[in-house]
Amino acid sequence: MSEFLSIKxxxxxxxxxxxxxxxxTDIQPCEIRxxxxxxxxxxxxxxNMMSGFYTVTVGSITFEGKELTKRTTYNIAKAGFxxxxxxxxxxKKLTVEDNILIxxxxxxxxxxxxxxxxxxxxxxxxxxxxxxxxxxxxMVNLSGIKDITVENLxxxxxxxxxxxxxxxxxxxxxxxxxxxxxxNPSETNELCxxxxxxxxxxxxVVLIEHNMAMVMKLADTITVLNFGKKLAEGSADEVSGxxxxxxxxxxxxxxx
Numbered sequence: 001m002s003e004f005l006s007i008k009x010x011x012x013x014x015x016x017x018x019x020x021x022x023x024x025t026d027i028q029p030c031e032i033r034x035x036x037x038x039x040x041x042x043x044x045x046x047x048n049m050m051s052g053f054y055t056v057t058v059g060s061i062t063f064e065g066k067e068l069t070k071r072t073t074y075n076i077a078k079a080g081f082x083x084x085x086x087x088x089x090x091x092k093k094l095t096v097e098d099n100i101l102i103x104x105x106x107x108x109x110x111x112x113x114x115x116x117x118x119x120x121x122x123x124x125x126x127x128x129x130x131x132x133x134x135x136x137x138x139m140v141n142l143s144g145i146k147d148i149t150v151e152n153l154x155x156x157x158x159x160x161x162x163x164x165x166x167x168x169x170x171x172x173x174x175x176x177x178x179x180x181x182x183x184n185p186s187e188t189n190e191l192c193x194x195x196x197x198x199x200x201x202x203x204x205v206v207l208i209e210h211n212m213a214m215v216m217k218l219a220d221t222i223t224v225l226n227f228g229k230k231l232a233e234g235s236a237d238e239v240s241g242x243x244x245x246x247x248x249x250x251x252x253x254x255x256x
Contacts, residue, residue: 003062004029005050005173005204010059012045019045021228022059027173027221032199033206034219036239038248041225043208044086047175050206051083052076063173080172084162086181086208090150096161097146100133103168136164140194156187160194167198174198176207180214192218216240224248 005027012020020042027033035043048054050061052073061068068076077083082103091099137143140160150158159179166174179195180188188211195218199205209215215222216236224232224239226248232239239245 004064006060006062007046007050008060008062010046010049010061011057012042012049012054013057018228020049020225023225023228023230024059025223025230025233027204027206029204030199030202031204031220032195032218033204034215034222035206035208035225036210036212036215036222037225037231040227042228043225044177045228046225047083047177047206047208050076051081051175077169077171081175082166082169082171082173083175084166084177084179086178088158088162090158090162090165092149092151094150095146096137096142096148096150096153097130097133099150099161100136100146100165100168101130103165104132132168136168139167139197140164141190156183159183159187160191163194163198167203171203173204173206176205176209178208178210180209180211188214 003026007023007025007027010020010023011018023042023046035046037043045054049056050068052068052071052075056069059069063079063081066079068079071079091102094102133146134143137146140163142157142161142164145153145157150161153161159182163174163176163179176195180191183191192214195205195207207218219236221233222236222239223230224242224245226244231248232242232245234242
């Protein structure tokens with residue numbers, strides 16, 4: 001039986017700078033995996049390699065037994081990955097509905113001919129897609145605002161809309177880059193509930209997050225990076241009690 005998502009001895013260098021240094025980990029189906037570490041630890045670089053935004057310098061990433069290392073971002077998305085970003089990448093002049101539809105289009109069967117001539121296949125798929133929009137809006141508590149232009153949403157609404165657009169791609173793995181950044185405590189609690197709901201749908205969630213309370217509450221496994229290397233990995237209890245992790249966050253002599 002092949003491993004689900006396997007990262008083996010992955011290194012990413014930019015000239016003389018090594019951003020990620022010989023990192024290995026295996027992520028299981030339906031797992032909530034948190035990647036944490038001080039600023040500059042290599043967290044986003046690792047996520048960028050998983051999504052194909054950066055090419056791997058050394059090492060390999062395999063998903064369901066297939067090599068992803070040399071694939072384009074599009075082909076990695078087709079393989080079952082969706083991604084959100086720390087800096088939102090929504091189409092702010094479009095409506096909420098249109099942003100979610102953009103996430104769906106990768107999985108549609110229509111061709112350019114269908115779109116140009118509004119064929120029966122085009123009309124059928126567009127109708128089915130629009131009927132699905134409400135399902136994703138319900139999931140992120142944005143029901144009833146699908147015709148609102150994104151630039152008129154509150155920041156917290158934009159954050160969960162980007163997650164909804166990712167879900168519309170019907171991924172097997174959802175990569176979240178600091179999803180709680182900028183959210184108030186109430187919004188963060190709702191986000192936690194949403195991530196659990198996503199996991200319960202059978203989707204593996206990999207998140208980078210600085211909110212340690214959220215990480216300790218949600219993550220099945222926590223991977224800690226420091227200066228590009230994997231410093232520790234394990235459960236919340238194992239990681240929070242690791243002296244090397246404490247020192248990385250608090251400095252020498254730091255206490256829990």
